[in-house]
Amino acid sequence: MEKAVKVGLLGLGVVGTGVLEILSDHQEKIRNSIGGPLTVTKALVRPDENKKRLAEKYHVELVTELESILNDPEIAIVVEIIGRIEPAKSYIKQALLAGKHVVTANKDLIAQHGSELAALAQERHCNLYYEASVAGGIPILRTIANSLVADEITEVLGIVNGTTNYMLTKMVQEHQTYEETLVEAQCLGFAESDPTNDVDGIDAAYKMIILSKFAFGMTVTMDQVSIKGIRGLSVADVVTAEQLGYTVKLIGSTIKRTEGIAVEVSPVLVPSAHPLAAIHKEMNAVFIKSSGIGESMYCGPGAGARPTATSIVADLMTIVNKIQLNTIGHCFTAYTQPTKLIPADKIMSKYFLSLEMPDESGQFLKLTQILTRLQVGFEQIVQEKSQSQNARVVLVTHETSATNIGTIEKTISEEKGFTLLSSMKVMGE
Ligand SMILES: NC(=O)c1ccc[n+]([C@@H]2O[C@H](COP(=O)([O-])OP(=O)(O)OC[C@H]3O[C@@H](n4cnc5c(N)ncnc54)[C@H](OP(=O)(O)O)[C@@H]3O)[C@@H](O)[C@H]2O)c1
Known part of the structure:
Protein backbone atom coordinates (compact mmCIF):
# COMPACT_ATOMS: atom_id res chain seq x y z
CA MET A 1 0.00 0.00 0.00
CA GLU A 2 1.34 3.48 -0.95
CA LYS A 3 2.21 5.66 2.04
CA ALA A 4 0.65 9.15 1.96
CA VAL A 5 2.92 12.15 2.51
CA LYS A 6 1.10 14.44 4.93
CA VAL A 7 1.18 18.21 4.86
CA GLY A 8 0.18 20.89 7.38
CA LEU A 9 -0.93 24.33 6.20
CA LEU A 10 -0.24 27.49 8.19
CA GLY A 11 -3.03 29.83 7.03
CA LEU A 12 -6.07 28.96 4.97
CA GLY A 13 -6.86 32.03 2.87
CA VAL A 14 -6.85 32.57 -0.90
CA VAL A 15 -3.71 30.56 -1.65
CA GLY A 16 -4.45 27.90 1.01
CA THR A 17 -7.79 27.23 -0.64
CA GLY A 18 -6.00 26.97 -4.00
CA VAL A 19 -3.59 24.36 -2.57
CA LEU A 20 -6.52 22.20 -1.41
CA GLU A 21 -8.17 22.52 -4.83
CA ILE A 22 -5.04 21.65 -6.82
CA LEU A 23 -4.19 18.66 -4.60
CA SER A 24 -7.74 17.39 -4.99
CA ASP A 25 -8.27 18.15 -8.70
CA HIS A 26 -4.88 16.76 -9.82
CA GLN A 27 -4.57 13.95 -7.29
CA GLU A 28 -4.21 11.15 -9.87
CA LYS A 29 -1.33 12.85 -11.67
CA ILE A 30 0.33 13.81 -8.39
CA ARG A 31 0.03 10.28 -7.01
CA ASN A 32 1.41 8.87 -10.25
CA SER A 33 4.36 11.29 -10.34
CA ILE A 34 5.53 10.86 -6.74
CA GLY A 35 4.42 7.28 -6.20
CA GLY A 36 1.74 7.94 -3.59
CA PRO A 37 -0.83 10.40 -2.31
CA LEU A 38 0.01 13.90 -1.06
CA THR A 39 -2.58 15.12 1.43
CA VAL A 40 -3.19 18.09 3.67
CA THR A 41 -4.27 16.70 7.03
CA LYS A 42 -4.23 19.82 9.24
CA ALA A 43 -4.51 23.58 8.78
CA LEU A 44 -3.67 26.25 11.35
CA VAL A 45 -6.41 28.89 11.25
CA ARG A 46 -8.14 31.68 13.01
CA PRO A 47 -11.52 29.94 12.84
CA ASP A 48 -14.58 31.09 10.91
CA GLU A 49 -17.57 29.32 9.35
CA ASN A 50 -16.23 29.42 5.78
CA LYS A 51 -13.05 27.64 6.83
CA LYS A 52 -15.11 24.94 8.58
CA ARG A 53 -17.03 24.26 5.36
CA LEU A 54 -13.76 24.15 3.39
CA ALA A 55 -12.21 21.80 5.96
CA GLU A 56 -15.18 19.42 5.76
CA LYS A 57 -15.08 19.38 1.97
CA TYR A 58 -11.34 18.50 1.83
CA HIS A 59 -11.21 16.40 5.04
CA VAL A 60 -8.77 18.74 6.78
CA GLU A 61 -8.61 19.10 10.55
CA LEU A 62 -8.60 22.76 11.61
CA VAL A 63 -6.26 23.58 14.49
CA THR A 64 -5.58 26.81 16.33
CA GLU A 65 -2.25 25.87 17.95
CA LEU A 66 0.96 25.58 15.91
CA GLU A 67 2.08 22.69 18.15
CA SER A 68 -0.77 20.53 16.82
CA ILE A 69 1.06 20.50 13.51
CA LEU A 70 4.66 20.57 14.76
CA ASN A 71 4.09 17.71 17.23
CA ASP A 72 2.32 15.55 14.65
CA PRO A 73 4.96 12.99 13.57
CA GLU A 74 2.88 12.09 10.51
CA ILE A 75 3.25 15.59 9.01
CA ALA A 76 6.47 15.84 6.99
CA ILE A 77 5.99 19.22 5.26
CA VAL A 78 4.60 22.54 6.45
CA VAL A 79 3.31 25.19 4.02
CA GLU A 80 3.42 28.77 5.32
CA ILE A 81 0.76 30.88 3.59
CA ILE A 82 -0.02 33.45 6.27
CA GLY A 83 2.10 36.20 4.73
CA ARG A 84 4.19 39.19 6.00
CA ILE A 85 6.98 38.75 8.58
CA GLU A 86 5.54 37.77 11.97
CA PRO A 87 4.32 35.32 13.06
CA ALA A 88 5.25 33.66 9.72
CA LYS A 89 9.01 33.85 10.40
CA SER A 90 8.80 32.37 13.90
CA TYR A 91 6.45 29.65 12.69
CA ILE A 92 8.83 28.63 9.86
CA LYS A 93 11.79 28.57 12.25
CA GLN A 94 9.84 26.42 14.70
CA ALA A 95 8.79 24.08 11.90
CA LEU A 96 12.41 23.66 10.74
CA LEU A 97 13.55 23.11 14.33
CA ALA A 98 10.87 20.43 14.59
CA GLY A 99 12.41 18.73 11.53
CA LYS A 100 9.63 19.65 9.06
CA HIS A 101 10.39 20.63 5.47
CA VAL A 102 8.90 24.02 4.60
CA VAL A 103 7.27 25.56 1.53
CA THR A 104 6.30 29.22 1.53
CA ALA A 105 4.93 31.80 -0.91
CA ASN A 106 6.09 34.68 1.27
CA LYS A 107 8.25 37.14 -0.73
CA ASP A 108 8.44 39.73 2.08
CA LEU A 109 9.96 37.12 4.36
CA ILE A 110 12.27 35.39 1.88
CA ALA A 111 13.60 38.71 0.53
CA GLN A 112 14.44 39.99 4.01
CA HIS A 113 15.24 36.84 6.00
CA GLY A 114 15.78 34.19 3.32
CA SER A 115 19.50 33.65 4.11
CA GLU A 116 18.80 33.08 7.80
CA LEU A 117 15.97 30.64 7.06
CA ALA A 118 17.96 28.79 4.36
CA ALA A 119 20.90 28.42 6.80
CA LEU A 120 18.58 27.03 9.49
CA ALA A 121 17.02 24.63 6.96
CA GLN A 122 20.46 23.31 6.03
CA GLU A 123 21.50 23.02 9.66
CA ARG A 124 18.35 21.00 10.37
CA HIS A 125 18.83 18.94 7.19
CA CYS A 126 15.46 20.10 5.88
CA ASN A 127 14.29 21.59 2.59
CA LEU A 128 12.97 25.12 2.17
CA TYR A 129 11.26 25.93 -1.14
CA TYR A 130 9.55 29.15 -2.20
CA GLU A 131 8.86 29.09 -5.96
CA ALA A 132 5.53 30.94 -5.53
CA SER A 133 7.21 33.92 -3.85
CA VAL A 134 8.24 35.38 -7.23
CA ALA A 135 5.77 35.82 -10.09
CA GLY A 136 3.18 33.38 -8.61
CA GLY A 137 2.49 30.84 -11.32
CA ILE A 138 5.65 31.32 -13.41
CA PRO A 139 8.26 28.69 -12.50
CA GLY A 302 1.87 36.41 -11.24
CA ALA A 303 -0.85 35.82 -8.67
CA GLY A 304 -4.20 34.14 -8.09
CA ALA A 305 -5.17 31.15 -6.00
CA ARG A 306 -4.64 28.38 -8.54
CA PRO A 307 -1.48 29.65 -10.31
CA THR A 308 0.20 30.31 -6.95
CA ALA A 309 -0.99 27.01 -5.50
CA THR A 310 0.33 25.16 -8.56
CA SER A 311 3.83 26.45 -7.76
CA ILE A 312 3.42 25.48 -4.10
CA VAL A 313 2.28 21.95 -4.96
CA ALA A 314 5.25 21.61 -7.37
CA ASP A 315 7.52 22.54 -4.42
CA LEU A 316 5.78 19.92 -2.27
CA MET A 317 6.30 17.28 -4.95
CA THR A 318 9.99 18.25 -5.33
CA ILE A 319 10.46 17.72 -1.61
CA VAL A 320 8.69 14.35 -1.71
CA ASN A 321 11.01 13.27 -4.55
CA LYS A 322 14.01 14.37 -2.50
CA ILE A 323 12.77 12.47 0.55
CA GLN A 324 12.39 9.35 -1.61
CA LEU A 325 15.86 9.77 -3.14
CA ASN A 326 17.34 10.65 0.25
CA THR A 327 18.79 13.90 -1.15
CA ILE A 328 17.17 16.27 1.33
CA GLY A 329 18.91 19.23 2.91
CA HIS A 330 20.15 21.03 -0.23
CA CYS A 331 19.32 24.74 -0.68
CA PHE A 332 16.83 25.84 -3.35
CA THR A 333 19.83 27.65 -4.85
CA ALA A 334 23.37 26.85 -3.80
CA TYR A 335 24.91 29.66 -5.88
CA THR A 336 26.71 32.09 -3.57
CA GLN A 337 28.91 35.05 -4.45
CA PRO A 338 30.10 38.00 -2.35
CA THR A 339 27.73 40.95 -2.83
CA LYS A 340 29.27 43.71 -4.96
CA LEU A 341 27.20 46.67 -6.08
CA ILE A 342 27.82 48.90 -9.10
CA PRO A 343 28.46 52.48 -7.91
CA ALA A 344 25.69 54.94 -8.95
CA ASP A 345 28.09 56.92 -11.18
CA LYS A 346 28.64 53.76 -13.27
CA ILE A 347 24.94 52.96 -13.78
CA MET A 348 24.17 54.44 -17.19
CA SER A 349 20.80 55.00 -18.87
CA LYS A 350 18.86 57.36 -21.10
CA TYR A 351 16.21 59.32 -19.22
CA PHE A 352 12.78 60.75 -20.01
CA LEU A 353 12.39 64.13 -18.31
CA SER A 354 9.07 65.95 -18.21
CA LEU A 355 8.89 69.49 -16.87
CA GLU A 356 6.94 72.72 -16.92
CA MET A 357 8.56 76.08 -17.49
CA PRO A 358 7.31 79.59 -18.23
CA ASP A 359 6.14 79.92 -21.84
CA GLU A 360 8.48 82.87 -22.49
CA SER A 361 11.51 83.49 -24.66
CA GLY A 362 14.84 82.60 -23.08
CA GLN A 363 13.44 79.75 -20.94
CA PHE A 364 14.34 77.03 -23.40
CA LEU A 365 17.88 78.39 -23.55
CA LYS A 366 18.07 78.09 -19.73
CA LEU A 367 17.10 74.42 -19.97
CA THR A 368 19.69 73.63 -22.63
CA GLN A 369 22.33 75.51 -20.59
CA ILE A 370 21.60 73.31 -17.56
CA LEU A 371 21.97 70.18 -19.68
CA THR A 372 25.14 71.47 -21.40
CA ARG A 373 26.70 72.37 -18.04
CA LEU A 374 26.03 68.82 -16.82
CA GLN A 375 27.24 67.37 -20.14
CA VAL A 376 23.99 65.67 -21.13
CA GLY A 377 22.71 65.77 -24.69
CA PHE A 378 19.17 64.89 -25.70
CA GLU A 379 17.86 62.93 -28.67
CA GLN A 380 14.12 63.65 -28.60
CA ILE A 381 12.17 66.69 -27.47
CA VAL A 382 8.45 67.56 -27.38
CA GLN A 383 7.07 70.93 -26.35
CA GLU A 384 3.41 71.73 -25.81
CA LYS A 385 1.43 74.48 -24.15
CA SER A 386 0.02 73.41 -20.80
CA GLN A 387 -3.29 74.58 -19.31
CA SER A 388 -1.50 77.30 -17.30
CA GLN A 389 0.77 79.98 -18.76
CA ASN A 390 3.51 77.38 -18.81
CA ALA A 391 4.93 75.15 -21.49
CA ARG A 392 5.28 71.41 -20.88
CA VAL A 393 8.54 70.09 -22.23
CA VAL A 394 9.48 66.44 -22.50
CA LEU A 395 12.90 65.24 -23.54
CA VAL A 396 14.77 61.97 -23.85
CA THR A 397 18.43 62.39 -22.89
CA HIS A 398 21.47 60.57 -24.16
CA GLU A 399 22.97 58.06 -21.72
CA THR A 400 24.05 59.54 -18.42
CA SER A 401 24.81 58.20 -14.96
CA ALA A 402 22.30 57.77 -12.11
CA THR A 403 24.38 60.30 -10.12
CA ASN A 404 24.29 62.88 -12.91
CA ILE A 405 20.53 62.56 -13.44
CA GLY A 406 20.07 63.25 -9.73
CA THR A 407 22.00 66.52 -10.13
CA ILE A 408 20.00 67.41 -13.25
CA GLU A 409 16.68 66.79 -11.47
CA LYS A 410 17.80 68.96 -8.52
CA THR A 411 19.07 71.77 -10.76
CA ILE A 412 15.86 71.84 -12.84
CA SER A 413 13.70 71.83 -9.69
CA GLU A 414 15.67 74.77 -8.25
CA GLU A 415 15.43 76.89 -11.42
CA LYS A 416 12.92 79.70 -10.93
CA GLY A 417 9.60 78.95 -12.67
CA PHE A 418 10.64 75.37 -13.57
CA THR A 419 8.78 72.33 -12.19
CA LEU A 420 10.12 68.83 -12.77
CA LEU A 421 7.04 66.63 -13.39
CA SER A 422 8.74 63.28 -13.81
CA SER A 423 11.99 61.53 -14.53
CA MET A 424 12.01 57.95 -15.80
CA LYS A 425 14.61 55.61 -17.24
CA VAL A 426 14.44 54.74 -20.93
CA MET A 427 15.30 51.15 -21.86
CA GLY A 428 17.68 50.69 -24.80
CA GLU A 429 16.49 48.97 -28.00
N1 LIG B 1 -2.84 35.74 -3.34
C1 LIG B 1 -1.94 35.57 -4.29
O1 LIG B 1 -2.26 35.57 -5.48
C2 LIG B 1 -0.50 35.35 -3.93
C3 LIG B 1 0.46 35.21 -4.95
C4 LIG B 1 1.78 34.94 -4.63
C5 LIG B 1 2.16 34.87 -3.31
N2 LIG B 1 1.21 35.05 -2.33
C6 LIG B 1 1.64 34.96 -0.95
O2 LIG B 1 0.95 33.89 -0.33
C7 LIG B 1 0.76 34.18 1.05
C8 LIG B 1 -0.73 34.05 1.38
O3 LIG B 1 -1.47 34.94 0.58
P1 LIG B 1 -3.06 34.89 0.51
O4 LIG B 1 -3.44 35.71 -0.67
O5 LIG B 1 -3.53 33.50 0.60
O6 LIG B 1 -3.43 35.70 1.82
P2 LIG B 1 -4.82 35.62 2.64
O7 LIG B 1 -5.94 35.28 1.75
O8 LIG B 1 -4.88 36.87 3.45
O9 LIG B 1 -4.58 34.37 3.60
C9 LIG B 1 -3.76 34.42 4.71
C10 LIG B 1 -4.44 33.57 5.76
O10 LIG B 1 -3.58 33.50 6.88
C11 LIG B 1 -4.41 33.58 8.03
N3 LIG B 1 -3.65 34.01 9.18
C12 LIG B 1 -3.10 35.23 9.43
N4 LIG B 1 -2.48 35.21 10.62
C13 LIG B 1 -2.66 33.97 11.12
C14 LIG B 1 -2.26 33.33 12.32
N5 LIG B 1 -1.55 33.98 13.24
N6 LIG B 1 -2.63 32.04 12.52
C15 LIG B 1 -3.35 31.38 11.59
N7 LIG B 1 -3.77 31.92 10.43
C16 LIG B 1 -3.42 33.20 10.22
C17 LIG B 1 -5.50 34.54 7.68
O11 LIG B 1 -6.58 34.32 8.54
P3 LIG B 1 -7.90 35.24 8.56
O12 LIG B 1 -8.74 34.68 7.45
O13 LIG B 1 -8.46 35.00 9.91
O14 LIG B 1 -7.44 36.65 8.32
C18 LIG B 1 -5.77 34.18 6.23
O15 LIG B 1 -6.78 33.21 6.12
C19 LIG B 1 1.34 35.58 1.27
O16 LIG B 1 2.68 35.46 1.70
C20 LIG B 1 1.30 36.18 -0.11
O17 LIG B 1 2.27 37.20 -0.31
C21 LIG B 1 -0.10 35.29 -2.61
Missing part, protein backbone atom coordinates in the same frame (compact mmCIF):
# COMPACT_ATOMS: atom_id res chain seq x y z
CA ILE A 140 11.06 31.24 -12.69
CA LEU A 141 13.20 30.37 -9.66
CA ARG A 142 13.41 26.70 -10.61
CA THR A 143 14.17 27.70 -14.22
CA ILE A 144 17.10 29.90 -13.14
CA ALA A 145 18.38 27.41 -10.55
CA ASN A 146 18.07 24.35 -12.79
CA SER A 147 17.70 25.10 -16.49
CA LEU A 148 19.96 28.17 -16.58
CA VAL A 149 22.49 26.82 -14.09
CA ALA A 150 25.17 26.46 -16.78
CA ASP A 151 24.48 29.86 -18.32
CA GLU A 152 26.04 33.23 -17.46
CA ILE A 153 23.14 35.58 -16.74
CA THR A 154 23.83 39.29 -17.25
CA GLU A 155 20.37 40.87 -16.85
CA VAL A 156 17.03 39.96 -15.32
CA LEU A 157 14.22 42.39 -16.11
CA GLY A 158 10.80 41.73 -14.69
CA ILE A 159 7.23 42.88 -14.64
CA VAL A 160 6.71 41.23 -11.28
CA ASN A 161 3.82 43.18 -9.80
CA GLY A 162 0.44 42.47 -11.36
CA THR A 163 -1.40 45.33 -9.65
CA THR A 164 0.80 48.07 -11.08
CA ASN A 165 0.94 46.39 -14.49
CA TYR A 166 -2.86 46.35 -14.52
CA MET A 167 -2.96 50.04 -13.61
CA LEU A 168 -0.34 51.03 -16.20
CA THR A 169 -2.14 49.03 -18.90
CA LYS A 170 -5.32 51.01 -18.19
CA MET A 171 -3.38 54.29 -18.22
CA VAL A 172 -1.69 53.45 -21.53
CA GLN A 173 -4.64 51.85 -23.37
CA GLU A 174 -7.57 53.86 -22.01
CA HIS A 175 -5.80 57.01 -20.81
CA GLN A 176 -7.33 56.61 -17.36
CA THR A 177 -5.68 58.56 -14.54
CA TYR A 178 -3.54 56.94 -11.84
CA GLU A 179 -6.34 57.53 -9.29
CA GLU A 180 -9.03 55.98 -11.56
CA THR A 181 -6.97 52.87 -12.26
CA LEU A 182 -6.16 52.42 -8.56
CA VAL A 183 -9.85 52.48 -7.60
CA GLU A 184 -10.63 50.01 -10.39
CA ALA A 185 -7.79 47.67 -9.32
CA GLN A 186 -9.08 47.81 -5.74
CA CYS A 187 -12.66 47.03 -6.85
CA LEU A 188 -11.41 44.02 -8.85
CA GLY A 189 -9.41 42.76 -5.86
CA PHE A 190 -5.98 43.25 -7.54
CA ALA A 191 -4.97 46.06 -5.18
CA GLU A 192 -5.30 46.04 -1.41
CA SER A 193 -7.04 48.88 0.46
CA ASP A 194 -3.54 50.04 1.43
CA PRO A 195 -1.77 49.78 -1.94
CA THR A 196 1.61 51.06 -0.66
CA ASN A 197 3.62 47.87 -1.24
CA ASP A 198 2.43 47.62 -4.82
CA VAL A 199 2.38 51.23 -6.07
CA ASP A 200 5.58 52.25 -4.28
CA GLY A 201 7.53 49.35 -5.80
CA ILE A 202 8.22 47.54 -2.49
CA ASP A 203 6.60 44.25 -3.51
CA ALA A 204 8.57 44.25 -6.79
CA ALA A 205 11.78 45.04 -4.86
CA TYR A 206 11.28 41.95 -2.67
CA LYS A 207 11.00 39.82 -5.79
CA MET A 208 14.08 41.39 -7.41
CA ILE A 209 16.11 40.63 -4.27
CA ILE A 210 15.12 36.96 -4.56
CA LEU A 211 15.86 36.95 -8.32
CA SER A 212 19.29 38.56 -7.67
CA LYS A 213 20.18 35.69 -5.36
CA PHE A 214 19.15 33.10 -7.96
CA ALA A 215 20.71 34.85 -10.98
CA PHE A 216 23.93 36.17 -9.42
CA GLY A 217 24.28 34.35 -6.09
CA MET A 218 24.36 37.69 -4.26
CA THR A 219 22.40 38.58 -1.13
CA VAL A 220 21.02 42.10 -1.45
CA THR A 221 19.21 44.06 1.27
CA MET A 222 16.25 46.41 0.77
CA ASP A 223 18.41 49.50 1.43
CA GLN A 224 20.67 48.43 -1.47
CA VAL A 225 17.78 48.46 -3.96
CA SER A 226 16.92 51.71 -5.73
CA ILE A 227 13.11 51.81 -5.46
CA LYS A 228 10.66 54.15 -7.16
CA GLY A 229 7.02 53.23 -7.73
CA ILE A 230 4.26 54.57 -9.96
CA ARG A 231 2.43 56.65 -7.34
CA GLY A 232 1.14 59.86 -8.92
CA LEU A 233 2.40 59.04 -12.44
CA SER A 234 0.61 61.39 -14.85
CA VAL A 235 -1.37 60.13 -17.79
CA ALA A 236 0.12 62.99 -19.87
CA ASP A 237 3.61 61.48 -19.43
CA VAL A 238 2.35 57.99 -20.25
CA VAL A 239 0.71 59.33 -23.44
CA THR A 240 3.79 61.32 -24.49
CA ALA A 241 5.96 58.24 -23.93
CA GLU A 242 3.61 56.35 -26.24
CA GLN A 243 3.92 59.06 -28.92
CA LEU A 244 7.71 58.71 -28.70
CA GLY A 245 7.46 54.93 -29.29
CA TYR A 246 7.56 53.62 -25.72
CA THR A 247 5.28 51.90 -23.20
CA VAL A 248 5.65 52.80 -19.52
CA LYS A 249 6.09 49.71 -17.31
CA LEU A 250 7.14 49.21 -13.69
CA ILE A 251 10.35 47.28 -14.28
CA GLY A 252 12.33 45.42 -11.66
CA SER A 253 15.88 44.94 -12.85
CA THR A 254 18.98 43.23 -11.60
CA ILE A 255 21.95 43.62 -13.91
CA LYS A 256 25.53 42.41 -13.72
CA ARG A 257 28.56 44.29 -14.98
CA THR A 258 32.28 43.90 -14.16
CA GLU A 259 31.91 46.15 -11.09
CA GLY A 260 29.07 44.10 -9.57
CA ILE A 261 25.28 44.20 -9.77
CA ALA A 262 22.63 46.94 -9.62
CA VAL A 263 19.13 46.16 -8.39
CA GLU A 264 16.36 48.60 -9.12
CA VAL A 265 12.59 49.05 -9.38
CA SER A 266 11.25 52.02 -11.29
CA PRO A 267 8.82 53.06 -14.01
CA VAL A 268 10.71 52.64 -17.29
CA LEU A 269 9.97 53.61 -20.88
CA VAL A 270 10.12 50.25 -22.66
CA PRO A 271 10.46 50.38 -26.49
CA SER A 272 7.05 49.34 -27.87
CA ALA A 273 8.67 46.50 -29.88
CA HIS A 274 10.30 44.96 -26.77
CA PRO A 275 8.57 41.74 -25.56
CA LEU A 276 7.99 43.25 -22.09
CA ALA A 277 5.86 46.02 -23.66
CA ALA A 278 3.35 43.33 -24.71
CA ILE A 279 2.73 42.11 -21.15
CA HIS A 280 -0.65 43.54 -20.27
CA LYS A 281 -3.00 43.80 -17.31
CA GLU A 282 -2.20 41.61 -14.29
CA MET A 283 0.20 39.33 -16.19
CA ASN A 284 3.83 39.04 -15.08
CA ALA A 285 6.97 38.37 -17.13
CA VAL A 286 10.66 37.88 -16.50
CA PHE A 287 13.07 38.68 -19.35
CA ILE A 288 16.58 37.23 -19.05
CA LYS A 289 19.74 38.06 -20.97
CA SER A 290 22.46 35.47 -20.74
CA SER A 291 25.55 34.62 -22.72
CA GLY A 292 24.51 31.07 -23.61
CA ILE A 293 20.81 31.28 -24.46
CA GLY A 294 20.81 34.96 -25.39
CA GLU A 295 17.41 36.42 -24.67
CA SER A 296 14.53 34.45 -23.12
CA MET A 297 11.25 35.51 -21.54
CA TYR A 298 8.95 33.66 -19.14
CA CYS A 299 5.44 35.02 -18.71
CA GLY A 300 2.19 34.06 -17.03
CA PRO A 301 -0.07 34.90 -14.13
